[in-house]
Amino acid sequence: MGSKGRSERERFIRSFSYAWDGIKSTFRSERNFQIHTVICILVAAAAFFYHITLTEWLIILFLIGGMLSLELMNTAVERLVDLVTAEYHPLAKAAKDAAAGAVLIYAVLAVIIGLIIFIPKIL
Numbered sequence: 001m002g003s004k005g006r007s008e009r010e011r012f013i014r015s016f017s018y019a020w021d022g023i024k025s026t027f028r029s030e031r032n033f034q035i036h037t038v039i040c041i042l043v044a045a046a047a048f049f050y051h052i053t054l055t056e057w058l059i060i061l062f063l064i065g066g067m068l069s070l071e072l073m074n075t076a077v078e079r080l081v082d083l084v085t086a087e088y089h090p091l092a093k094a095a096k097d098a099a100a101g102a103v104l105i106y107a108v109l110a111v112i113i114g115l116i117i118f119i120p121k122i123l
């Protein structure tokens with residue numbers, strides 16, 4: 001493999017390592033991300049326990065991935081806003097609240113879908 005191919009591969013691996021750094025630092029600093037991670041692990045455990053179907057697994061995995069990704073994006077918005085201003089600013093509030101709203105909408109729908117999948121199995 002030429003040096004160009006090697007440097008492209010190195011850049012690719014490095015970008016994974018930066019992404020992993022972002023996940024680790026968010027996990028360490030964000031209580032909500034920790035809580036959502038634990039909930040996602042519990043949901044996956046329940047999915048194994050109740051032998052959900054393949055389609056249900058796809059939905060659950062999609063929800064877990066979406067929830068954790070949105071939490072990370074929310075953290076990114078919070079960090080960026082804090083970087084831009086330490087002062088109170090209506091736009092800072094609007095940005096943070098909109099990001100939090102996105103997480104809330106996804107979380108509520110994830111809970112509803114989770115209940116639709118699991119309640120019939122629990123009963």
Ligand SMILES: Nc1ncnc2c1ncn2[C@@H]1O[C@H](COP(=O)(O)OP(=O)(O)OP(=O)(O)O)[C@@H](O)[C@H]1O
Pocket residue numbers: 030031078085086087088089090092093096097100
């Ligand atoms: N610079 C600011 N200007 C105006 N309002 C802000 C500003 N920073 C935060 N807020 C408001 O305060 C709320 C809480 O902000 P904060 O930065 O504490 O976020 P958080 O959701 O508590 O996250 P974390 O504690 O993980 O940083 C925001 O949703 C927003 O409404």
